[in-house]
Amino acid sequence: MSRPEVVAGLPAPAKGEDTGTNAAARADEAPDTAATDAEADFEADFEGEERAADWTDDDDWTTEALALLRALRAPHRRNRAKQVGFAVYCTLLILVIWGGIPSLGLFLQASMGADYTGHGPDLLAAMPSGIAAVGLATVLLAVRDGLWRGPVVPPRATTDWLLAHPVRPRPVLRPWFWLSCGLALFPGLVFAVGGMVTLGLTVRVGLPAALGWCLVGAACLPLLGVCAGLLVQRSPRAATWVRRLTPYVTVLILALAAQSALAVAGHPVHWLERVELWSGPWGWAGIAALAPTPAAVPGGWVAAALLVVPTVVCLVLADRAASTVSLPLLRERARTAAGVLAALRTVELRAARLAVSSASGSGRQFRVRLPVPRQAWLIVFWRDALSLLRAPARLGRAVLLTVPAQLCAVLAHGTRGGLSWAVTAVALIFGYLAVAQLLEPARIETDDVRRASWSPFPFAGLMLRHAVVPVVLGVVLAAAGSAVVMSAGGGAEAWLAPVAVPALVAAGLVNACRGAARRDLMYRSSQVAGGGSGLAVFAAWYAAGPAVAVPVLAVPFSGALRSGSLVSFGQAAVVGLMLAVVLLQWAWSRAGKLPAQARPGHVGQL
Numbered sequence: 001m002s003r004p005e006v007v008a009g010l011p012a013p014a015k016g017e018d019t020g021t022n023a024a025a026r027a028d029e030a031p032d033t034a035a036t037d038a039e040a041d042f043e044a045d046f047e048g049e050e051r052a053a054d055w056t057d058d059d060d061w062t063t064e065a066l067a068l069l070r071a072l073r074a075p076h077r078r079n080r081a082k083q084v085g086f087a088v089y090c091t092l093l094i095l096v097i098w099g100g101i102p103s104l105g106l107f108l109q110a111s112m113g114a115d116y117t118g119h120g121p122d123l124l125a126a127m128p129s130g131i132a133a134v135g136l137a138t139v140l141l142a143v144r145d146g147l148w149r150g151p152v153v154p155p156r157a158t159t160d161w162l163l164a165h166p167v168r169p170r171p172v173l174r175p176w177f178w179l180s181c182g183l184a185l186f187p188g189l190v191f192a193v194g195g196m197v198t199l200g201l202t203v204r205v206g207l208p209a210a211l212g213w214c215l216v217g218a219a220c221l222p223l224l225g226v227c228a229g230l231l232v233q234r235s236p237r238a239a240t241w242v243r244r245l246t247p248y249v250t251v252l253i254l255a256l257a258a259q260s261a262l263a264v265a266g267h268p269v270h271w272l273e274r275v276e277l278w279s280g281p282w283g284w285a286g287i288a289a290l291a292p293t294p295a296a297v298p299g300g301w302v303a304a305a306l307l308v309v310p311t312v313v314c315l316v317l318a319d320r321a322a323s324t325v326s327l328p329l330l331r332e333r334a335r336t337a338a339g340v341l342a343a344l345r346t347v348e349l350r351a352a353r354l355a356v357s358s359a360s361g362s363g364r365q366f367r368v369r370l371p372v373p374r375q376a377w378l379i380v381f382w383r384d385a386l387s388l389l390r391a392p393a394r395l396g397r398a399v400l401l402t403v404p405a406q407l408c409a410v411l412a413h414g415t416r417g418g419l420s421w422a423v424t425a426v427a428l429i430f431g432y433l434a435v436a437q438l439l440e441p442a443r444i445e446t447d448d449v450r451r452a453s454w455s456p457f458p459f460a461g462l463m464l465r466h467a468v469v470p471v472v473l474g475v476v477l478a479a480a481g482s483a484v485v486m487s488a489g490g491g492a493e494a495w496l497a498p499v500a501v502p503a504l505v506a507a508g509l510v511n512a513c514r515g516a517a518r519r520d521l522m523y524r525s526s527q528v529a530g531g532g533s534g535l536a537v538f539a540a541w542y543a544a545g546p547a548v549a550v551p552v553l554a555v556p557f558s559g560a561l562r563s564g565s566l567v568s569f570g571q572a573a574v575v576g577l578m579l580a581v582v583l584l585q586w587a588w589s590r591a592g593k594l595p596a597q598a599r600p601g602h603v604g605q606l
Contacts, residue, residue: 062167069162095190103197110201120202124295125263128273128286133256135221135282140249142184142225143232143242147360149337150233151180151226152322152330159334163327170323173330177230177322181315184222192218195289209292213300217285220307224281227314233333234325243361247396254403261407281307333359347517347538350443380455380462384441384469391440398437398477405430406481406497413493413561424558428550431497432504434477438470439505442512449595463591464584467509474501493564496557499573503553506583507545513590514544545583552579 070077110116145151154163154176163169195214199205232238256276259269277283277297284303291300336359343352368389373382388395408427412420442463445452455462478497485494518541522534540547556572 060166060168062171065162065165065167066171099194106197106201116201117204122264123198123202124290124293125268126260127290127295128277129256129263130260131217131286131289132276132279132282133253133260135217135285136249136256137253138221139225139228139282140246140253142222142229144246144360146229146232147239147242148356149333150325151230152177152233152325153333153337154330156334156338159327159330163330168323173323173325174319177318181223181226184226185219188218188222189215199293203293205292213288213291216288216304216307220311221281221285223311224314227318230318230321233329234321239361247393250400254400258403258407261411265411281310347519350447376456380457380465381469384466387441388438388469388473394437394440398434398473401430401434401437402477402481405434406485409494409497409561410485412558416562420562421554421558424561425550425554428500428504428553428557429546431478431500432507432546432550435470435474435501435504436508438473439466439508439512442466442509446512446515446591446594458592459595460588460592463509463513464588467505467584470505470508471502474505493561493569496560496569496572499576500553500557502580503549503576503583506580506587507549509587510545510583510590511543513587513594514542515590515594517542549579549583
């Protein structure tokens with residue numbers, strides 16, 4: 001391949017006598033060979049196969065190509081720098097307003113005699129298992145990102161055009177790896193500063209020592225996660241192992257979170273915490289964070305060294321491996337990332353989630369058969385049950401999300417006042433997320449109402465029938481969790497969990513029937529002194545079901561959990577059933593409008 005084919009308009013290099021003119025002359029002398037090579041290159045690129053570079057050092061135009069691109073992209077780069085600078089300014093402003101100023105106020109109050117050390121023992125009890133859970137979740141999110149995107153994902157223009165020319169991939173791909181490292185490091189810095197403030201107020205630890213020890217884990221864990229994500233991006237075998245181990249790691253994270261909550265409640269298991277702290281980088285970060293506190297674990301400097309040294313080694317190895325990602329894979333990931341970003345910009349969150357699941361291989365189907373019912377009215381329930389059985393990941397997520405819901409309900413039983421209401425609301429949110437996993441058949445119907453053409457029922461009636469299987473499965477899961485709580489010594493209020501299921505399923509059905517995204521709400525809302533309220537109005541419309549169900553249920557359920565009386569239990573049950581009826585009526589009304597909105601020529605509200 002000759003150098004004039006590299007980048008149109010590039011000047012000839014000063015080195016050597018083998019210029020583009022000589023190469024063009026050689027191509028004129030052998031037109032048949034050049035045509036054959038061009039056809040072969042086109043076919044290889046069309047099939048997505050990676051070809052070995054057939055160019056020498058004399059054909060290397062990497063430096064000249066990147067210099068030309070920098071010159072051509074200078075106006076765009078200046079505009080992009082302004083956008084990035086504005087985003088950084090807004091982020092820092094939010095952190096200062098919502099984090100820096102309140103923290104400064106707390107320290108001023110502490111200097112004037114306010115005592116926050118009463119929360120210190122609970123914090124120290126929660127830190128070993130809690131930090132291990134957060135660290136393991138950080139690594140899991142990083143490696144899951146490598147399944148569909150990865151740390152090395154240049155824009156589509158770079159993958160489709162620039163890397164197809166004879167340029168060295170390392171100068172092109174390496175900056176994107178380090179950009180991913182910087183983006184991953186920023187949340188770690190924020191968490192380190194938050195840990196410094198929390199330890200300084202509750203444990204009275206020196207701020208420089210607290211920041212330094214917290215920064216060890218908060219900086220190393222995200223960087224290790226980025227390196228692991230690059231390994232998953234490059235290796236299909238590593239990606240397969242990540243898919244297999246994700247459910248088990250998720251269960252382990254929830255178990256660590258539950259153990260942290262039990263430790264706060266006064267039931268720590270010290271020997272198990274020691275095992276967790278030394279089990280890996282997620283535990284070493286906890287040892288480092290505990291080092292300046294009274295609950296320090298022996299070996300803090302060893303844990304810090306075990307974090308820092310492997311992180312440096314992994315970064316060096318990943319820096320070398322960043323340029324070895326195959327071009328077909330980069331093209332595929334760049335297209336997926338562009339599609340997800342476009343969906344997010346248009347506030348199509350479901351489209352973005354489906355794109356990520358499809359690219360990461362999370363939507364695998366299993367061939368499961370159920371006997372076909374003889375009665376026609378059972379066919380909808382048969383289809384819903386079959387679709388959930390063929391996607392067991394959704395059932396697994398529903399089971400996993402039921403655990404924190406029950407745990408938060410247990411914690412709400414032992415709290416008082418506004419804290420009890422807040423913990424009950426968190427329990428209801430987890431419960432909603434659990435039953436929402438079972439409503440995927442209803443969401444698939446509303447994605448394209450033409451899919452419901454097989455049904456003899458009106459579309460609104462069909463959507464109400466889609467709520468039956470989630471209610472039954474949700475009640476079974478909630479009853480199983482309540483039975484576990486009762487066997488562990490809980491009271492009769494544990495049976496409130498099944499009572500909340502119909503209302504939460506109805507709330508999910510309201511969301512499933514919302515129709516096309518009402519982006520006009522973000523621009524038609526009134527302007528207030530602090531800015532427009534459009535985003536809040538859109539969020540209220542987007543999450544209308546749970547936004548109504550959770551506050552309404554939280555008040556009576558919180559009272560029933562605190563009192564434990566039969567009267568309060570009955571009141572909570574009546575409120576839950578009445579709310580379920582109201583939400584189902586709302587979902588029926590929304591669903592009835594969807595077929596008309598999907599007709600050709602229909603114009604939605606603008």
